[in-house]
Amino acid sequence: MSDQVRINGAMHSWSSTIAKLGGVRYHGLTSIAYGDKIERVKLPGMGRAHAPRGRSAGKYTTDPVKLKGPKSTIEAIRRQYAIAAPDGKSIGIPEFDLNLQFIELGDIPMNVRIRGCKIAEDASGHEESADPLQDELTLDCMWIMRNGKTLFDSTQGLP
DSSP: OOOOOOOOOOOOOOOOOOOEEEEEEEEEEEEEEEEEEEOOOOOEEETTTOOOEEEEEEEEEEEEEEEEEEHHHHHHHHHHHHSSSSEEEEETSSOOOEEEEEETTOOEEEEEEEEEEEEEEEEEEESSSSOOOOEEEEOOEEEEETTTTTSOOTTTTTO
16 A cells, blocks of 8 residues: 655644653653664575575564653653652652654544653753753653554564
């Protein structure tokens, strides 16, 4: 199936994006970066060319997920997960899902589910400029599903 031809049509953009962390929608995020991969190893053969005879099924990993936004938005996220922690302040303990939706009239809706996230890094940087101050959270996540599709073999069920 090919992608559709657009003539003066709207494409998914930042304004098409809805981000929910643990079911709570956040409007202030200015950047979301994520990715996943399968690391496969090739098995060389004994022929003259030493051409591969096969490859491993691979090992699935996710890249760190980066969320960036104004200090008030990131603080709201911190507060949400501090409340969920057993001690009421350790934001790196609670686990949650990050759900992204990209909705644009006349285009295919996109849904990304990033499962089993925990806050792994909390970074701030401040410099003189006209831009608002921003903070960044790095999440460690278990797996990513895009529109119901995974990069790994899910025939035996999802983790």
